Amino acid sequence: MIKIKTTDRYNITPLRSFMTNILSLAAALVVISILFLISGVNPIFAISEIFSGSFGSFYGIKETLTKAIPLILIGAGLTLAFRAKFWNIGAEGQLLMGAIFATWTGLNFGESLPPYIIVPLIFLAGFTGGAFWGIIPAILKIKFSINEVISTLMLNYICAEILTMLIVGPWKGKERFGFPGTNNLPDSAILGIIPGSRIHYATLILSILCAIVLCVVVYKTRFGYETRVVGENPHAGKYAGINFLKTSIIIMAVSGGFAGLAGVGEIAGIHHYLGYPASVSSGYGFTAIIVAWLAKLNPLYAVISGIFFAGILVGGDAIQISLGLPAATVQIVNGTLLIFLIMGDYFLKNKIRFEMQ
């Protein structure tokens, strides 16, 4: 009989980590190639189409970057929460709440204020909205021991319903002729784009700045140390005099606030009005969970994994458009890639030996 033995691996070098990811990716591509072969498509052609659709062409790169903006912001914010073992599944709702706050600010003050005032103001409003929606489960968890997975998940639906109520009710705009949705934001509140693309550069720069600042906070400050203690050893944290309520509130204010910023980017940079939840965000709050995980909970790596994941999503278009395969294939390909990348992580952290008995 063969026995499988696993032991923790302690000497994880950056090179080993990098090679694991490359090997996982290669293994995933082999499985995906088999899937393509079964569908009657040349796998080499298919995979090259996917990568040229995301990173290998000017069109692909600009779309990948557009899609990466919300993923970087939310992903970076989530790394902080996950470090503290605060399982925030509610970034989608926090994004929407940010979008709601930003739209209100933009519609009410946008006409009378110049862009250099209104744009920072809507970002501030979006951050506040997201933070507000993020703090609720933090208080519920610390004060009433309510599991944050449940509360953050459920708050997503509550926020989506609030948004729907606003756009079919009091906020329904004249410009929409009876259909749900607010009016367009005034021009001063609309973010500039890089010509010929849909990249709202203000949010792109902001997302990278946020990731850098958060990285410094996490690794170089007392607060960053506290978040790690809260996550890894709550008992030690208590003896060390860490205020759990305060720390959790700050963590979720930042995590939710970053999601709120992503909401501002989508509204002011892309859609220009508030519509149904599904038209504001295509599930960025959930996708970013994987982004944070792939980034190994390092905010700075979230920039890379955000761009990588955006590339996978955008490259997926090619599967439908160039290869004529059904949309579900895109999800199968993306799912396979992720499973392999996450499995790779296991082999990175654990040594595996086969022993004959």
Added chain:
Amino acid sequence: MKKWIVLGLISSLFFIGFSTAGFAADKKLKAGFVYVGPVGDYGWSHAHDMGKKFAEEKLPWLETIIVESVSEADSARIIDRLVQQQKCDVVFTTSFGYMEYTIKAGKKYPDNFFMHCSGFKRSENVGTYFGDLYQMYYLNGIMAGALTKTNKIGYVAAFPIPELIRHIDAYALGIKAANPEATLSVKWIYAWYGPDKAKEAAEALIAEGCDALAFTEDTPAVIEVGQRHSEKGKQIYTFSHYSAMQPYGVDSVVSGQLMDWGGIYVKVLESIHNGTWTNDDIWWLAKEKAALLGGSKTDMINPKFVKPLQNAMIDTKEFGKIAAYKLVMMRYEQMKKGVEVFEPFTGPIKDNKGNLKIKAGEKASKSDLLSIMYYVDNVKGDIPK
């Protein structure tokens, strides 16, 4: 200022010149279709894809590309890809939520054509088209009103927008024509594709006593509920929506409405190909054979329910006492001749608050129908605000 006008004129002349001379008879035309759901949804996107396939067979110079399950948030990217990478000459965007992105794309790509389905915004190179089924809902309403035993009829509805209100009202007017005693209850599920929610809503309506159900949702979920109850001995009448769903409920589906987009797609693509395209709104009904009666491709009314409908007598002003079956057929024939001959929305029509909305003898105009936001007087409750 003047300079810009001149420049604009020149460029638009240029544009017209291009669009007329652009496609010689043998030149290929490439069309992209953006669908909101999967083509296998058995509803909206499926029907569009059938129309696309019909056009492909009919037009030898046509080349097509489809993209399915495109969320509204992603539609701009997909349109960009179809135009920039795939070099589509024309893009059909087939969901209301794509409207703003289609208009923006029209501005961004002045040399391409865009056709947006179900919207109301047009521009120089963006046209709109729609095939509406409200007349078929009226005919279904006659049948529901004639068959109901409980005088309670239900409707499972997707979103409170004018299109749905128009269908609910037309259904209610049909019910009223057959059975002035019956009332209509509506349940909103806030989803185009939501079989679970539709099932719940259908069960709730049946629990309230409704025995005839129509719906707007892209799966046969409501029909499956009706079929299950009918098999157990409680007859529930259902009306198939958009695709031929009768096979899912042979004991429950009475009739329904079918949409044929093929004709519209052929017309639009031919006009672009031969340079006669304009951005006039295309609004096709029974007359143009876009809207068809039936829950299956072969029978307009399920043979199982033909007899009961022939036995159900209805008092009408126009034809005296007449069988429900015959009334449906006569009204359908009139609809095929055009709205001038018969229009379900002919006054007097009151809303369910008692206000007169359409005066006696007057017919609702197309713009009235497109913006309708009130329930007629035999519908219960309020439109969600």
